[in-house]
Amino acid sequence: MRPPYVDQQEGAYYVSGTRVSLDSIVYAFVGGQTAESIAQAFLVLSLEQVYGAITFYLAHREEASGVSPVRSGSGRRTAILSPCLRRTSSRGWRGATGSP
Numbered sequence: 225m226r227p228p229y230v231d232q233q234e235g236a237y238y239v240s241g242t243r244v245s246l247d248s249i250v251y252a253f254v255g256g257q258t259a260e261s262i263a264q265a266f267l268v269l270s271l272e273q274v275y276g277a278i279t280f281y282l283a284h285r286e287e288a289s290g291v292s293p294v295r296s297g298s299g300r301r302t303a304i305l306s307p308c309l310r311r312t313s314s315r316g317w318r319g320a321t322g323s324p
Contacts, residue, residue, distance in 0.1 A: 227276075228240050237280075244268065246281060249277045250278070253278055259271060259274045
């Protein structure tokens with residue numbers, strides 16, 4: 225039996241066993257990030273969990289209809305400036321690119 229990769233809690237979807245929302249994963253993926261870079265940015269997620277969340281979204285778009293790419297007021301997709309943060313040292317948080 226395969227593990228569930230996504231749970232629905234209080235009307236929102238989250239990667240199972242974490243506080244990482246499915247929309248965070250989808251926004252990063254649609255924004256051009258690879259599953260590997262998403263897993264590196266969200267240290268609590270394994271690569272398997274990231275692929276599982278992306279697969280869930282692709283297979284259940286209607287069910288997860290609240291999760292969609294970020295759109296500007298004109299309806300165009302917009303880039304996400306800081307899609308996620310990761311802790312790289314005891315000095316604090318750094319952006320996914322490694323810059324402070």
